[in-house]
Amino acid sequence: MSIDLLPCRFLFSPSAAGRGPSRRGITLLSAGASPLPTPSRSPVRRRRVRAAPPSVPTNQAAARTRTRTRPGGENGKPSRRQRRRRKEGDEGEGEERGGCVPSMEEASIRVGTLYQNGDPLGRKELGRCVVEWLRQGMQSMAAKFASAELHGDMADLDAAALAQEWGSADGRLGFVIQAQPYMSAIPMPKGLEALCLKACTHYPTLFDHFQRELRDVLQSCQNQGLISDWRSTQSWKLLKEMANSAQHREAVRRTAPPRPRAVHGSIGVSLNKVKLMQRRIEQYVTHMSDLLRIERDVELEFTQEELNATPMLDDDSEPPKPVEYLVSHVQSQQEQCDTICNLNVISSSTGLGGLHLVLFRIEGGHKLPPTTLSPGDMVCVRTCNSRGEGATSCMQGFVYNLGEDGCSITLALESRHGDPTFSRLFGKSVRIDRIQGLADALTYERNLEALMILQRNGLQKSNASIGVVATLFGDIKDVLKMEQCNLTDWDESITPDRRISERYAFDASQLRALSLGLNKKRPVLVIQGPPGTGKTVLLTELIVRAVQQGENVLVTAPSNAAVDNMVERLSSTGLNIVRVGNPARLSPSVASKSLAEIVNGRLEQFRKELERKRTDLRKDLSYCIEDDSLAAGIRQLLKQLGRDLEKKEKETIREVLSDAQVVLSTNTGAADPLIRRTCCFDLVIIEEAGQAIEPSCWIPILQGKRCILAGDHCQLAPVILSRKALDGGLGKSFLERATSLHNGLLTTKLTVQHRMNDSIASWASKEMYHGSLKSSHFVASQTLADSPIVKATWITRCPLLLLDTRMPYGALNTGCGEQIDLAGTGSFYNDGEADIVTQHVLNLVHCGVSPTAIAVQSPYIAQVQLLRERLEEYPRLSGVEVSTIDSFQGREADAVVISMVRSNPLGAVGFLGDSRRMNVAITRARRHVTVVCDTSTICHSTFLARLLRHIRRYGQVKHVAPGSLDGISGLGFSQPTLPSIS
């Protein structure tokens, strides 16, 4: 069917009004004078402006102006009553010109600006006046269209042709042209003419308004019974078809302004990118949870092995007695274990923080056997038979204390969900095993919980650490976008804060780290520092200054020892610090800062008073008859006193924690509800972050607005038992991962070490840090002999010494071979080396070196124990610290003596070849390092061979046999006759 669109145009043209009937004989109406009833407004339609129909001029503008000039409510805003009055006025008064008169603000909207801000239509900014103006124009056009419907003229129109006409590029123009007379029949709002002209030539806008107005007109007709169903009218169907036509859609798409991208309010990144981040988080959480589960399963296996390894007594054996045994799994985890059998539960009580304290005594009131158990040790508790054989299911807990009478031991047992499962221990014979590798269910749960929180809340606006999460899971563009939105600040050119520290003159790299660390807008900072570069010192200063700038700080570390080290450093700063953690696991030196101690101190008076009341009530109770109502009342009062104490305790804990400027705990300890519930921190600092597994770091990170990770990925890594979990990445620390993110944007490096003689530091620098570690000139040439109380001998002047147990012609000195620990630990010891170490330490002390300035280390626990025994034989040596390398990380000593132990024909060096462990061992020394070893075994590792070569070059070498050293003269052996090799 051929289509003649002219009549249609003509039909809708208001300019044709009064020129007589159209070709099709339709009555034409003038614009704005619809014969149809004014449509009632659909309830779903939002009308911002109430205006009388244009045909009815109103004084609304004047009324509105008047209303505007009336004094407003608070803040100049119109009060509710004024708004209501204005509304009433609007309804009652007419409008002078157009729908309304724009405010100065509206009038000042410029079309150019609208285009610039990506909203050329100015949908938002057009303002109610322009929208109203458009609506009125399109209403009158729609009325005409509907009137054609009522007069039956629509049937002749071909919808497809009309759609093509209006949908095509030309048709678009056609529609716009047709609309113009209707639009110009309505007076434009004053001052918005430019905007109105822009809007009334914008096809999608016009069409959109037209469609809505037509709907309203038709609905109104339906309401008045002029048509039966507005949706089935010819005009509506026609319009729908047009709207659905490909041409129309294409036209709309081409002219539609680009949609402003939805943006996440807190981080300024588009929602699509946020979705991508969330997907990354989910993948990460799934992966990490799997690895945690794998690791936990392997830990449980080890635990079971250990429990099964408990030697059982045979029938002829003595009555039950403590069984001491050693276990072996991973060498670095070797620890002696202890067991106490035949214990009875005496009583239980609740300790601070809801700990369930259970008191045990040996059956028959005997003394406890000699035990290596000490407060803080993790234990497993099981029921046992009369021979000490334990049941398979066990409970986990800690040694809380050992009774002073030597007969009792108190354990802190965990109760899950308020269920004190230990009640089943009552009346039974119980055994306690200490096993180092015991799978710690609580730690596992807390790590997993942190991952879940990360997944659920990580990108939520309410999450304080959203900036940190977005930085770690976004790409570099997201990070820069956040900076553009002024939400973060990665400025590296910040002028270092050169305020003089009371304690140290910081070097340039430290000052830079300090400045970056104090930038409140930097979500993440990684301080990567080789040994001795002052990470701990710097963190202490940073915490002090962060508190000065009004921040509260959460400080965590993977181990209790590292946290306690920070507590000690902060104790002298005068800050209000609180150490949270199981009181049994804290070192005595920090007890005064522990939450338990502080709370107990504050409650002392309250407790005394409560105890006095209790005693009085009990006395009263004793005078009462059993079923007396008075007795019941007293019992109630006693219960109430217990509740009062509990309440007071909770209040005090909350008070102490919220008053604290710095809260310290282990990473997993930060999941303690006491910390979680109390506050959100401005700054979270994780010390020794290179030693922590990633999930554990999320526990503190998610509690702060920004975080600082400090550590060294070339020192000890997290200990992982499962090979699969290790390969999956659980052994890679957060610090290591964050260092490589965003081209190193998050990281700052400390480059100057302030601890070691340069001969010691240069080995670490070359071997581990690509030569980037420099020595401060204050320490570069320091030796033991610098101290006025130390005799200057060739030993005390020598920073590096190798005591070789093999003679120059290749024979190993007697007694210097390695031996496997007969107790079955899998650990090694070396008698000859223990002897040489002891003699050497005696030499040093004889020269005037303080025993407390000497640290003896060995990677093997069996050797550590042997060395302790040997040194204990000499009271003069009391104060010399003997420990495994792992437990000495983070600390330092003037002189360090290392016993390498391994000496075998195969050249097996075990985990001595772990460069990170050896890096830690050597770099603990300030002025002197002695390595005692069998060089022919050790040099089988190329890494260790390079260490030996370094010592030969920059230090001294002496071949020694046990007993050849004279620890009494102080010059036990003469200076090597052979010059050191250069």
Ligand SMILES: Nc1ncnc2c1ncn2[C@@H]1O[C@H](COP(=O)(O)OP(=O)(O)OP(=O)(O)O)[C@@H](O)[C@H]1O
């Ligand atoms: N700017 C400085 N001026 C003088 N001494 C400093 C400075 N910075 C650090 N030190 C000293 O250097 C030694 C090492 O510092 P610290 O223990 O903080 O280093 P670290 O990086 O934590 O070492 P590690 O990683 O080996 O544990 C300490 O004795 C400390 O007092």
